[in-house]
Amino acid sequence: xxxxxxxxxxxxxxxxxxxxxxxxxxxxxxxxxxxxxxxxxxxxxxxxxxxxxxxxxxxxxxxxxxxxxxxxxxxxxxxxxxxxxxxxxxxxxxxxxxxxxxxxxxxxxxxxxxxxxxxxxxxxxxxxxxxxxxxxxxxxxxxxxxxxxxxxxxxxxxxxxxxxxxxxxxxxxxxxxxxxxxxxxxxxxxxxxxxxxxxxxxxxxxxxxxxxxxxxxxxxxxxxxxxxxxxxxxxxxxxxxxxxx
Numbered sequence: 001x002x003x004x005x006x007x008x009x010x011x012x013x014x015x016x017x018x019x020x021x022x023x024x025x026x027x028x029x030x031x032x033x034x035x036x037x038x039x040x041x042x043x044x045x046x047x048x049x050x051x052x053x054x055x056x057x058x059x060x061x062x063x064x065x066x067x068x069x070x071x072x073x074x075x076x077x078x079x080x081x082x083x084x085x086x087x088x089x090x091x092x093x094x095x096x097x098x099x100x101x102x103x104x105x106x107x108x109x110x111x112x113x114x115x116x117x118x119x120x121x122x123x124x125x126x127x128x129x130x131x132x133x134x135x136x137x138x139x140x141x142x143x144x145x146x147x148x149x150x151x152x153x154x155x156x157x158x159x160x161x162x163x164x165x166x167x168x169x170x171x172x173x174x175x176x177x178x179x180x181x182x183x184x185x186x187x188x189x190x191x192x193x194x195x196x197x198x199x200x201x202x203x204x205x206x207x208x209x210x211x212x213x214x215x216x217x218x219x220x221x222x223x224x225x226x227x228x229x230x231x232x233x234x235x236x237x238x239x240x241x242x243x244x245x
Contacts (some may be wrong), residue, residue, distance in 0.1 A: 001066075001103075010068065011037060019204035034063045049073050049109055051092055060101035069096065070146070071077045074113040076123055078190030081113065086129065087198045093137050105133055106143040110162060111151030118188070123190060153189045161188045 008192045009136055013033075017025055024030050033162055046068035047056065060067050071089055074081040089107065096102055107129055126174070130144045143156040148162035162182070165174045181187060 006043070009042050010066075011042055012048050012074045012132045013045045013057060016049065016050045020139065024053050024055065027059070030055050030103070031059045031063070034059045034065050038063065038065055039180070044068060044103075046070070046104075049112075051088070054095075057096060061099055066103050067099070068104040068106065069102055069103045069108060070143075076115055077119075077125065082125060086132065089129075089133060090136060093133070097137065102140065102145060104141045104158065106146050107133065107135065108145040110148045111145055114151070116145065116151045116154070123143060123154050130155050138172070147188055159185055161190055183193055199228055 015022060017023065017029075020024060034045070042065070044233050045060070045065040047070070049072050051072070052067065052069055057067060062240045069092065071092070073086060074085065083123070085107075089105070093105070108126060114126065116122055116126070116189060143158050143160060144154050145151060146158045146160055146162065147153050148164075153159060155184055163174065163177055165171070165177075167174065
């Protein structure tokens with residue numbers, strides 16, 4: 001970021017609000033949301049499968065937190081879905097291009113609405129769309145498919161992967177898998193590129209470069225509120241203990 005390495009500490013922001021579901025009740029709430037995220041030590045929010053409210057990005061710009069933005073998903077990759085997906089992405093980039101908080105665009109999440117393992121045309125469309133987005137906005141990172149098993153990346157600026165494990169119960173599994181992934185980062189990319197007529201990913205993905213992998217355990221903003229309450233209780237308990245001493 002600005003010529004310096006940055007370690008992302010982010011949360012998956014699913015944005016479900018008690019009274020309005022997807023619609024933010026107020027700009028003040030969005031401001032408070034960003035402030036709480038920053039106080040928890042986060043530096044990035046991933047606005048999940050929706051076009052972010054303009055006020056969301058305004059507060060992210062003003063208060064200084066990075067935003068990872070992405071398309072809403074569809075059920076099936078029809079011709080209409082292809083058209084609407086690209087139209088939505090083009091509109092998203094056009095509207096939000098000048099927001100410095102936005103640093104990443106994602107096309108697909110977890111292969112939703114796609115058949116990446118079995119569909120050559122789906123893999124081809126995703127690769128072509130990745131380059132299409134890069135042509136529209138060469139200034140930002142682009143993720144083709146934010147992957148989880150059994151789907152994968154085709155071509156991507158970030159090698160991110162969703163591994164769902166309970167912590168602390170399954171922390172040993174997390175560490176074992178992550179260590180094996182660091183040793184073979186290409187394992188989360190497609191092994192079916194030849195059939196799709198695409199360029200081998202090794203020509204784009206630099207295996208020796210550190211910090212190119214991003215392991216994600218999604219945490220929604222509703223969970224952040226829960227963690228915040230826990231921190232407040234711990235703080236209150238600590239203060240009471242200090243007074244008693």
